[in-house]
Amino acid sequence: MYNDLLAKRVNPDVPSALSGLFVNDPDPSAISFAAGSPNESLFPVAAMRQAFDTAIDTQGAHLFQYQSSQGNPDLRAKLAARIGKWGRVTTTADNVVLTIGGQQAIELVAKALLNPGDEVAVEVPTYVGALAALDLYQPTYYGVGLQGDGLDLDALETTLKRHPGIKLLYTVPDFHNPTGITMSVAKRxxxxxxANRYNFIILEDSPYRDLGYDQAPLSAIKSFDTEGRVVFVSSLSKILMPALRTGWLVADGKLLAAIMKVRLASDLEATGVTHAAINAYLDANDLDAHVAVLKAHYREQCAAMVSALQRYFPDEAAFTTPTGGFFDWVTLPAGIDVDALLQTPAMLGAHVSYVPSTNFYPNRDVHNGLRLCFSGLTPAVIDTGMRRLGEQMKVAVRGVKPVF
Ligand SMILES: Cc1ncc(COP(=O)(O)O)c(C=O)c1O
Structure with missing residues (x-):
């Protein structure tokens, strides 16, 4: 009725890239490898409750007043020190902005940079939420493939030569969503x-950087930034709890000023009460010790996933072997359509789900990959679900195999 009144960039008939991602299967035996949520049995609930009490007891009514639009200065200082220690980024609280999750940080950067039609390079596959945020600013996308050690830089350079107007590259360098791949330090x-040579901005999105199972976090791309071209984004969603909705970015100069300008227009400031509680939590608890517990769990879950892939999936399936994070990526032979497969009676009867590859490509044109998330499931459940899924994959592969 009033469609013509809506902004052209928001076509409500085309759903957000983020909606409809997860199949809601009410069957009690259903196992979902789809949702990319952290394991809530590992949430430090009691310590966080204490931290909220401490924040309220210390600041009283003032805590509930409007606060800094960049976010709680003490928490910003702690995060600046953390990325200094673990990512070798030299920065201060003045360059940190607290955001409503890493998701808002991505959206603010897109809003600050993009005019309709502007050229943007993304890894393919890439984080579906970044596509949802970027889509709103109507970019022209160029996909660049991944190798075992991260973004294919030769392919990127070829793309940059062809499209010198590219102004933004979005990358998830650490335990990439959806593939689990990590970019080498040399490539960073x-x-x-x-970026210096071809004049573009890098949006480095790194919510999983702390979750390397057996390794300390690598130097951030931002640590190599000499011209203020890299915006570093991270989040407490995966190492504390997502409902705190606390993400953060590090930016410099005019880029920081532009991001702050759009942030003020969006929401004035992020969640100050929560930031004060997180700051109190960090004063009273050892975040690195908590992260070490998370890493041990996710390491075990990932091992269960990889061993199930070896045991139950057809030989024709290629898969990544992540060294951190939540995700594994499977590539099936060309010709298999994993969206259609999810809807077959046999698959519906198997009560097991994944996110199809189409969601992770800007043009939704790759149909033979799947993202499997293991973060919320025990090794035994992973094994059961993967056995069921593997059977379906074998049937699908037989269906496309040439018969001689
Ligand atoms: C790569 C990546 N970036 C950003 C986010 C956004 O997370 P949040 O807004 O909870 O920080 C996610 C969440 O899954 C993610 O995987």
């Missing part, structure tokens, strides 16, 4: 050199 340095 080379990527910044490319």
């Amino acid at each position: 340095a080379q990527l910044v050199a490319l």
